[in-house]
Amino acid sequence: xxxxxxSRLSPYSxxxxxxxxxxxxxSYAILKVSRKIKQxxxxxxxxxxxxCVRKGKAPYWYMQVTLLYESGEKETDVLQLKHIxxxxxxxxxxQVGASDTIDVxxxxxxxxxxxxxxxxxxxxxxxxxxxxxYKGRLCAFxxxxxxxxxxxxACNSREFKIPGLYDGH
Numbered sequence: 001x002x003x004x005x006x007s008r009l010s011p012y013s014x015x016x017x018x019x020x021x022x023x024x025x026x027s028y029a030i031l032k033v034s035r036k037i038k039q040x041x042x043x044x045x046x047x048x049x050x051x052c053v054r055k056g057k058a059p060y061w062y063m064q065v066t067l068l069y070e071s072g073e074k075e076t077d078v079l080q081l082k083h084i085x086x087x088x089x090x091x092x093x094x095q096v097g098a099s100d101t102i103d104v105x106x107x108x109x110x111x112x113x114x115x116x117x118x119x120x121x122x123x124x125x126x127x128x129x130x131x132x133x134y135k136g137r138l139c140a141f142x143x144x145x146x147x148x149x150x151x152x153x154a155c156n157s158r159e160f161k162i163p164g165l166y167d168g169h
Contacts, residue, residue, distance in 0.1 A: 057118050058148035060118065061115075061116050061117075061118055061147070061148050062105075062114065062115055062146065062148070062149070063116060063121075063124070063143060064112070064113055064143070064144045064145040065111070065112050065114060065128065065144065066110050066111050066112070066141070066142045066144065067110070067139060068110075068140050068141075068142060069138070070138040070139065074110025076107075076110075077107070078104050078107050081104055084131075084134055084139075085104075085127075085128070086098050087134070088128055088141075089102075089123070089127045091130075091131065092123075092127040093123060093127065097120075100124075101117065102114060102115070102116055102124060111144070113153070125146070128143065129141065129143070
């Protein structure tokens with residue numbers, strides 16, 4: 001990999017990070033916003049709560065998916081899963097469709113947590129839905145949850161049970 005003086009490699013992905021002057025501008029903007037929030041908090045009464053809302057669209061969407069084979073097995077490793085996802089995108093949308101960065105954040109007991117850029121979220125979901133065969137074996141992706149926030153995947157409202165409420169009383 002070649003590094004030049006105006007850019008550096010990001011530790012979180014294979015993309016090139018911002019130039020230093022842009023990083024300082026972004027740091028300044030974050031500092032300015034945090035000062036405004038602090039000022040509003042000091043002006044408000046202690047019992048009130050400050051609502052912080054993200055303006056604009058989320059940069060990433062998070063998906064919880066499972067790859068199921070016809071034989072019933074779920075286990076794959078991270079590299080194989082990433083290859084299958086890229087193959088699904090390539091089959092449906094070609095090389096341009098597979099050019100987006102899809103990150104596998106976690107893989108455990110067949111369930112995978114994916115981070116997808118917003119611009120390619122719907123494209124990936126469609127490709128995973130239509131994908132059906134890997135190396136001659138029938139398979140299917142099941143999308144369990146999607147959210148623009150990682151925290152949104154922490155609790156599944158369909159499986160949430162309040163202790164004491166469902167004990168039959």
